Amino acid sequence: MFTVRRHSPELIGPAKPTPRELKPLSDIDDQDSLRVYIPAIQFYQHQPKLQNKNPASVIKEALAKVLVFYYPFAGRLKEGPSRKLMVDCSDEGVLFIEAEANVTLKQFGDALYPPFPCVEELLCDDRGSKGFLDSPLLLIQVTRLLCGGFIFSIQLNHTISDAPGLVQFMTALGEMAQGASKPSTLPVWQRDLLFARNPPHVTCTHHEYDEVEDTNDKIIQLDDMAHRSFFFGPIEVSSLRKYVPSYLKRCSTFEVLTACLWRCRTIALQPNPEEEMRVTFAVSARARFNPPIPVGYYGNCFASPVAISTAKDLSTKPLAHALELVMKAKREVNEDYMRSVADLMVIKGRPPLTIGKSFVVSDLTQVGFYLVDFGWGKPKYGGVAKAGVGALQGILSMCIPFTNHKGESGIMVSIGLPTASMETFTNELNNMLAQDNKNLVLQEHNSHFRPRI
Structure with a gap:
């Protein structure tokens, strides 16, 4: 302490x-x-x-x-x-x-x-x-x-x-x-x-604001959570990309990781096979306007699209199933989508983001926290302080840029799961990788850890 x-x-x-x-x-x-x-x-x-x-x-x-x-x-x-x-x-x-x-x-x-x-x-x-x-x-x-x-x-x-x-x-x-x-x-x-249009009119489907039953508390017990961080370097990402069919080869690293995490997490939690499983992620829309949002704009300019599948399909179908759903949801975000969100906020009285049945993945690899310099050089770490606030605790995974002890640049992904599910998640993830990548888990964080004084 x-x-x-x-x-x-x-x-x-x-x-x-x-x-x-x-x-x-x-x-x-x-x-x-x-x-x-x-x-x-x-x-x-x-x-x-x-x-x-x-x-x-x-x-x-x-x-x-x-x-x-x-x-x-x-x-x-x-x-x-x-x-x-x-x-x-x-x-x-x-x-x-x-x-x-x-x-x-x-x-x-x-x-x-x-x-x-x-x-x-x-x-x-x-x-x-x-x-x-x-x-x-x-x-x-x-x-x-x-x-x-x-x-x-x-x-x-x-x-x-x-x-x-x-x-x-x-x-x-x-x-x-x-x-x-x-x-x-x-x-x-x-x-x-x-601002919303005048008159406002919703022109897109926004599953991120659906009213659904929150079943997270049935499978996520915050008083019995294990937290681990996983490092995905060039070798690990290459291994995952071997599961990507040719028609999806243009997918981003974030999309592959999101699909992989969503699938492994579902298998680990073992929900009812017909249970609806959701993954939500933020998509910046700054460059998706015509003309683009001006450089220097510092307001919120992102959407939170959702990919949806049954637990059975996620668990039994190839990774391509989850990946295609993630890519489709991300592609839907354009100027019309953003204006439709603004209009929905006005028409429906600013409904909250749907958290029920959701898994949230946040990509912070391109934001630039690690470049902020107050005169003491770049930070040893820069980014989010903790995994999730409020209702996002236990359902949020963060992707942050990271360099491991070998000097390899990659992405560190944090995830929280019930203790009984974490081992299954880790095994499933490692099974998707080559045998020589069994060291994927970098470190498990224990709530009792404190630096030595």
Whole structure:
């Protein structure tokens, strides 16, 4: 166990006066399912040439400067008619905490990936009794370590940005921390680009908002979960691609992994053969508009399509069955699909994303958390802080970029399953790979693990 000593929280506002205005969010932004805070975390090594600089002070000063450009982040949410969300650009500020931990970066281990020990101590969540509408939109904590390194964590109100939007802001913050006078990519608000049409009319099928019975609690017991991470390097991906028929050869690595995980997870859980099994994943739509969404746009711009199959078909048919369903669902996301989602939000009163019977896979390999530099170089790890928040606990798998001890670049995939199902999942996954790839499982994370002090 290690301890974290937090300083008193501060509210950091823009360094210069900014417009006082009310800015509506888009109808993609203010979905019910996005009314959560998503945590990201970055681990940075000690840099001898910067040993006289306090990273918390550097980042805090840069934060005030970057908020001149991203001033809506310093505001608060308001709710209008029909639960329509808008940002009151009040300059009330972003919540910032400086902290120290009696641990070194090395004690977290050579391979950094979620779940992290004592992660809640490293995340700023000092909102007290304030509600969703009254809270800061960003919560930042900079924790200095005994070795001179530090941990930067940020919690984002998901309604104001998606992961690419958050990375765009963090990149700008890093640029300002290194002396830039303005971000290299200037922020673009323009949430009207994703307002519902007038009149709104749903033109596509959106299974991601179906009303279905939630059977997850029958097979997912959060008090009896095993968590493992699996490394897929070039050899493992090549092995999986041997199962792909010629007519599906253009599939992406993410699509193959998603199909594989969905199939192995279903076999491991052993549901009723006729049970409907779903897999949901986020698809960025920024380049799927004509003209494309402007560079610098930092609002939510993604859809969450769904592939559906019976447990029997997933378990007994070749991988191509699951893969074809995943590819088809992903292909459906285009400009019309996004506008149909916005219209559905208005017509149906912003229904939540369907979680029942679902498995959620999140691809963070291309987002760029691992490139954010505050002047201390690239992080040893950059990305999500934990696997799932709220209703996604136990059903979310994350794909993050990772380099193993051999220097091979690949993808680390985390998954949580009931303890009794994890061994079956691992065996099924390994059976899909060549015999010399039996070392696929990199490490099992145990909830009792703590770095040694």
